[in-house]
Amino acid sequence: MNEERMEQLARRLGARAAEQVDVDTVARQVVERLRAQPESRATWIQPAWLRMAATVVVLLGGGVLIGRLIPGRGPGTSNHAAHYVADDLNDLSAAELRDVLASFDDILNTDSVAVPDTTDWRELDAQQLREVLRALEGEG
Amino acid sequence: MANPLPRNVAAPPADAELIAAWRNGDERAATELVERHARPLARFLAGAGAPDTDVDDLVQETFVRAFRGVDRFRGQCQFRTWLLTIGGNVLKDFGRRAARRKVVPLEEGVRDRTGDPHDHAEAREAEELLAAGLQRLPRLQREVFLLRAQQGLEYDEIAGALGTTPGAARVHYHHAVRRLKEIVK
Numbered sequence: 072m073n074e075e076r077m078e079q080l081a082r083r084l085g086a087r088a089a090e091q092v093d094v095d096t097v098a099r100q101v102v103e104r105l106r107a108q109p110e111s112r113a114t115w116i117q118p119a120w121l122r123m124a125a126t127v128v129v130l131l132g133g134g135v136l137i138g139r140l141i142p143g144r145g146p147g148t149s150n151h152a153a154h155y156v157a158d159d160l161n162d163l164s165a166a167e168l169r170d171v172l173a174s175f176d177d178i179l180n181t182d183s184v185a186v187p188d189t190t191d192w193r194e195l196d197a198q199q200l201r202e203v204l205r206a207l208e209g210e211g
Numbered sequence: 212m213a214n215p216l217p218r219n220v221a222a223p224p225a226d227a228e229l230i231a232a233w234r235n236g237d238e239r240a241a242t243e244l245v246e247r248h249a250r251p252l253a254r255f256l257a258g259a260g261a262p263d264t265d266v267d268d269l270v271q272e273t274f275v276r277a278f279r280g281v282d283r284f285r286g287q288c289q290f291r292t293w294l295l296t297i298g299g300n301v302l303k304d305f306g307r308r309a310a311r312r313k314v315v316p317l318e319e320g321v322r323d324r325t326g327d328p329h330d331h332a333e334a335r336e337a338e339e340l341l342a343a344g345l346q347r348l349p350r351l352q353r354e355v356f357l358l359r360a361q362q363g364l365e366y367d368e369i370a371g372a373l374g375t376t377p378g379a380a381r382v383h384y385h386h387a388v389r390r391l392k393e394i395v396k
Binding site: 072074076077078080081082083084085086087088089090091092093094095096097098099100101102104105106 | 238241242245246249250251253254255256257258261263266267270271274275278279334337338340341342345356357360361363388391392395396
C-alpha cells in the first residue's frame with residue numbers, strides 16, 4: 072500500500088460512524104449538560120487549592136522538623152535548650168558537662184542567668200557545673 | 212449578558228464569532244458549533260479507534276469539555292483542530308476507563324459490520340487493515356496522521372494544535388506512514 076492509497080483510505084475512515092451521529096441530539100445534550108453544570112472551574116480550582124494546601128503543610132512540617140533537628144533554630148530554644156542536652160545532669164561526667172557548656176556560649180552571652188562571671192567555667196568542678204546548667208534550665 | 216448572533220447577515224458567522232457569542236452565554240452559538248463540527252469530530256474519533264457505538268457519547272463529551280475550557284483556546288489553530296485534539300484526550304480517557312473495566316480493547320471495539328459484505332469488499336478490507344494499523348501506532352503519530360491524511364490539515368495547523376513545530380509534525384507523520392506501510396504490507 073503506497074502513501075497515496077493510504078491517504079485515500081484515511082479520508083474514508085470513520086465516515087460510516089460520522090453519518091450515524093445524531094447531530095441535533097448531540098447538540099441538545101451538550102447544551103443541557105452545560106446548562107446543568109455551567110461552571111467547571113470548581114473542578115480544577117479544588118485540586119489546585121488542595122495542592123497549595125499540601126505544599127504549605129509540607130513547608131511548615133519541614134520547618135518544624137528542621138527546627139527540632141538543629142539546636143538553636145527553633146523559637147524558645149534559648150530558654151529550653153538545656154533540656155535537649157541534659158535530661159539527667161547527674162549522669163554526666165565533668166568532661167561531658169564541659170562539652171555541653173561549650174555549646175552554650177551564645178546563651179551565656181545573652182541570657183540573664185546568673186553565672187559567676189569572675190570564674191572561668193573550665194575551672195568549675197562537677198557539682199558547680201551542674202548548678203550552672205540547672206540555672207540555665209530554670210531550676211537553679 | 213448574552214450577545215445574540217446576528218441572523219440577518221448573508222455569510223454564516225465565523226467560528227471565532229460563535230465562540231465569542233458562547234463566551235457571552237449564547238447557547239445557540241454552542242449549538243451551531245456542534246452542528247458545524249460534530250461529524251468531522253466523529254470521523255476523527257472513529258478513525259482513532261473509538262467504537263462506533265460510543266462515538267455519539269465521545270463527541271458529546273468532547274464538546275462539553277471544549278466549551279467549558281474555551282478560555283484556553285486563543286486562536287493558536289482553527290477551532291476544529293483544537294476540538295480534535297480535545298477529542299484525542301477524551302478518547303484516551305475512554306480507553307483507560309475501558310481497560311479498567313476490562314471490556315474489549317479499543318482497537319477491537321464494536322465496529323459496524325452491517326451491510327452487504329460484497330459491497331466494496333476490497334476497499335473495506337484495506338480500510339480495516341489501515342484502522343487496525345493505526346491502533347498500533349503511538350498516539351501522537353496516530354493523531355498527526357489522522358489530522359493530516361484524514362482531515363487534510365497543513366503541518367502548521369497541526370503544529371499549532373499540538374504545541375509543536377511544523378517540522379516535528381512532519382517527522383511524526385512520516386514515521387506514522389513508514390510504520391503503517393510495514394504493518395499493512
